Amino acid sequence: MDKSTIVCRCEEINIDEIETAIKYGAETFDDIKRLTRCGMGPCQSKNCIGPVNEIIANNTGKQLKDLPLTRMRIPVKPIKMKVLVTDIENSSIASVLAESVDEDGDNR
Amino acid sequence: MKTDVLVVGAGPAGIKAALTADRAGADVILIDESVFLGGQLRSQTQYFSNLPKNIDSGLGIEIYNELENQLNNSNITVFTNHTMVGSFKNGNIGVSNGEKVLEIQSKKNILAPGAQEEALIFPGWTLPGVMTAGAAQILVNREFVRPGNEAIMVGSNIFALEVALLLQQCGVSVKAIIEEQLNIQCKDTSKLGEIGNIPIFTSSRIKAARGRGKVEQVIIETPNGENELYVDLICVANGFRPILEPFEILNCEFTYKKGLGGWIPKYDNRFLTGNPNCYVAGNAAGITDLGPILLTGEIAAWNALGEIGLVSSIVVDKKIKNLWVELSRLEDEYVFKERLNLINNTSAIKY
Incomplete structure (x- = not known):
């Protein structure tokens, strides 16, 4: 396939960039993510993870079952910081972000 | 709560x-x-x-x-x-x-x-007009939008065939069903009968989709050589x-x-x-x-x-x-x- 074919459409990463990352030692999706930003856009790798794993498998000879899952973190879906710190008294997530609340209690 | x-x-x-x-x-x-x-x-x-x-x-x-x-x-x-x-x-x-x-x-x-739905990449897959079979089904049945006029379906599982039939029912001309594997994946023989006249290419895949700002043409690699089709919709049923x-x-x-x-x-x-x-x-x-x-x-x-x-x-x-x-x-x-x-x-x- 043409190496300029886009794999991660959010961050516009193509096959060539992923294969280059593999040549530099990337073995997993997370390695490629950290080297190229692949999978770090709005969809958070929901589209590209399958194709990327196939490219890794084809380039390394590994089987798909031997490629580890990518790390998934909170928030599961994109969410405004403002929303994350609402209802501050009842939210332990908010404690992490408490410094961003000004004296009037408005979330910044 | x-x-x-x-x-x-x-x-x-x-x-x-x-x-x-x-x-x-x-x-x-x-x-x-x-x-x-x-x-x-x-x-x-x-x-x-x-x-x-x-x-x-x-x-x-x-x-x-x-x-x-x-x-x-x-x-x-x-x-x-x-x-x-x-x-x-x-x-x-x-x-x-x-x-x-x-x-x-x-x-x-x-x-x-x-x-x-699992994505499938090929040159041109990011063009408007390429979508999953599920997306096409939502457009038709929920939004009442016909997603294209001339289409191909990639994949031959039962879901792919169901959506191909749905598209035909809404007046979309389904020009081909493309299956990468050797055999058609759908095991339901009555469904295969229903799709009747749509050509199915097995052991085949999309080489590229082309077009200016949207899908206009697709090139298919088959065991008998390349095939060019003029379509504005590529549906992907990749599992x-x-x-x-x-x-x-x-x-x-x-x-x-x-x-x-x-x-x-x-x-x-x-x-x-x-x-x-x-x-x-x-x-x-x-x-x-x-x-x-x-x-x-x-x-x-x-x-x-x-x-x-x-x-x-x-x-x-x-x-x-x-x-x-x-x-x-x-x-x-x-x-x-x-x-x-x-x-x-x-x-x-x-x-």
């Missing part, structure tokens, strides 16, 4: 789990990120007959309507447009509608986030993959089972995951058909009810036994075998 059972995802598995728990007297909260309930089922116009014995055969939308009817006559608290965004240190689940975060404290969680984010957030373990769709949360014969408060149901527990999806929701719910203490373990055991028998009857043989394989290897989940 407190409840006995929190169900995440209001597709068929989630709704069935919620209804089962509600009828046994549990307080139930059912959340879904969409403004609509029913997941893909409410957009499905294909006919389903291989269903659990208490559910009538019908079109997807008819089966959904019946489930919605039952929801309306229940005490279930439903939050649409609410997404699970994370969990709190104390194990409570954070749910947001984009305006504020609700903290839900539940005795048991049933996670039924479903599956997503499904379980949605895993909620399980990772709740510290469930994962395993790889090809026959169940790849990486899935580990679970035992009660559909209990590696987190002792979290059950899994539906396609997230392995890609399967509507009948088995509904059964997994029911199995998870009965087990949750038993653990909460709302139903005696004798009743739960009896229900579960019958549901497993029904599951073995309805489910594709290979998928069921993979499921048993998974369960037999996960009896040792430790808490």
